[in-house]
Amino acid sequence: MRLIEQKRKDSIYLYFLAKGQRKYLGKPDKINQEKAKEALILLDTQITEYKSFRNKIEKYLYGKHEIEIKDSEYKMIFFDMDGVLFEKPWQESKSRKVAISSWDLLFKKLGQYDIYEALKKNFENGLYGDDVDSYVKWKEATCKTLKIIPLKEKTFQEVIDSRILSRGAKELFQILKKSKIKTAIITGSFYRLAQRAQKELDEVNHVRAHCRLFFDDNGLLKRWELNKTDYNHKIEIMEELALKEGIIDKNGHPDLNQCVYVGDDVNDLEAFGAAGLAIAFNSQKSIVKKAADIIIVGGDLTEILSPLFDFEMDKEKISFYVSKDVKDEWLNFAKTKDYSTLPDFIMKIIEFYIKEERASLKNIE
Numbered sequence: 001m002r003l004i005e006q007k008r009k010d011s012i013y014l015y016f017l018a019k020g021q022r023k024y025l026g027k028p029d030k031i032n033q034e035k036a037k038e039a040l041i042l043l044d045t046q047i048t049e050y051k052s053f054r055n056k057i058e059k060y061l062y063g064k065h066e067i068e069i070k071d072s073e074y075k076m077i078f079f080d081m082d083g084v085l086f087e088k089p090w091q092e093s094k095s096r097k098v099a100i101s102s103w104d105l106l107f108k109k110l111g112q113y114d115i116y117e118a119l120k121k122n123f124e125n126g127l128y129g130d131d132v133d134s135y136v137k138w139k140e141a142t143c144k145t146l147k148i149i150p151l152k153e154k155t156f157q158e159v160i161d162s163r164i165l166s167r168g169a170k171e172l173f174q175i176l177k178k179s180k181i182k183t184a185i186i187t188g189s190f191y192r193l194a195q196r197a198q199k200e201l202d203e204v205n206h207v208r209a210h211c212r213l214f215f216d217d218n219g220l221l222k223r224w225e226l227n228k229t230d231y232n233h234k235i236e237i238m239e240e241l242a243l244k245e246g247i248i249d250k251n252g253h254p255d256l257n258q259c260v261y262v263g264d265d266v267n268d269l270e271a272f273g274a275a276g277l278a279i280a281f282n283s284q285k286s287i288v289k290k291a292a293d294i295i296i297v298g299g300d301l302t303e304i305l306s307p308l309f310d311f312e313m314d315k316e317k318i319s320f321y322v323s324k325d326v327k328d329e330w331l332n333f334a335k336t337k338d339y340s341t342l343p344d345f346i347m348k349i350i351e352f353y354i355k356e357e358r359a360s361l362k363n364i365e
């Protein structure tokens with residue numbers, strides 16, 4: 001299947017080659033609508049076919065199994081957004097690659113990343129106090145800075161649009177929609193990005209986001225609303241929403257034991273402690289991985305389904321796309337080592353396997 005642009009004299013002629021046929025599509029500025037639509041349909045069919053091949057090969061390669069939707073012991077899942085529903089962009093720092101948030105990304109785009117780093121340092125050093133509200137003061141200072149810079153709505157929207165949904169996010173929500181499990185996003189990021197997630201994912205039941213920005217008629221940042229949705233406050237929201245969904249214990253109190261929390265960073269630690277099942281998704285931080293019941297590495301969000309529906313699973317520490325016995329070996333390896341980044345961990349595991357392989361070859365000799 002090919003699109004050919006043939007140049008003759010001063011004109012360009014477009015042809016679409018498919019299934020041994022050559023279709024003339026017209027000139028770029030005078031396209032044959034009918035033929036072009038036909039070509040699009042052909043392409044779509046081919047893409048669907050390729051996708052199904054891809055799924056099949058993936059299934060053979062990684063042993064991915066179809067998830068059977070049964071009743072789960074969990075009634076609700078709370079998702080963090082940055083790094084969980086949306087991939088975190090990577091940035092080269094002095095010593096290693098680190099994942100960055102939407103806030104980082106915005107300041108980078110504005111060419112003012114140093115300012116944001118300074119604000120973040122202030123927060124980490126306790127300059128905004130050490131109570132549960134301190135992060136709100138940090139973000140208040142951050143928004144004031146954005147107004148001074150000033151932030152244009154167009155720039156902000158570009159950052160929102162640039163974020164990429166995590167692999168498997170769409171599939172996951174399609175599957176969850178078929179189950180009885182309720183879903184919610186609780187994020188310390190931007191309301192507008194959460195809105196995008198809600199629009200693009202099938203049925204997110206609740207959304208709570210930290211920062212909502214408002215722009216004036218000239219498209220410049222005018223004011224902002226900061227909601228308490230991060231750190232400790234994530235628990236309050238989980239309780240509020242669980243209650244709303246009738247997930248309660250025998251005394252009528254919200255029962256977070258029947259809830260799952262999926263997060264990736266230190267601002268999720270409190271929520272991890274409160275949820276019945278804490279899942280660390282693609283986390284780079286050992287403190288986060290240690291606090292989780294399950295660690296998912298590899299970036300496919302549908303991986304969280306197996307602990308939800310697989311009754312045989314006794315809380316695995318690592319979920320990989322590998323066969324059970326390899327997984328057990330890796331698990332053992334992971335238990336005794338602690339690497340802060342995924343690339344680090346993978347490198348060490350490869351080294352470990354090369355060594356093992358060589359050892360077995362030596363034995364044969």
Ligand SMILES: [Mg+2]
Binds near residue numbers: 084263
């Ligand atoms: Mg996050």
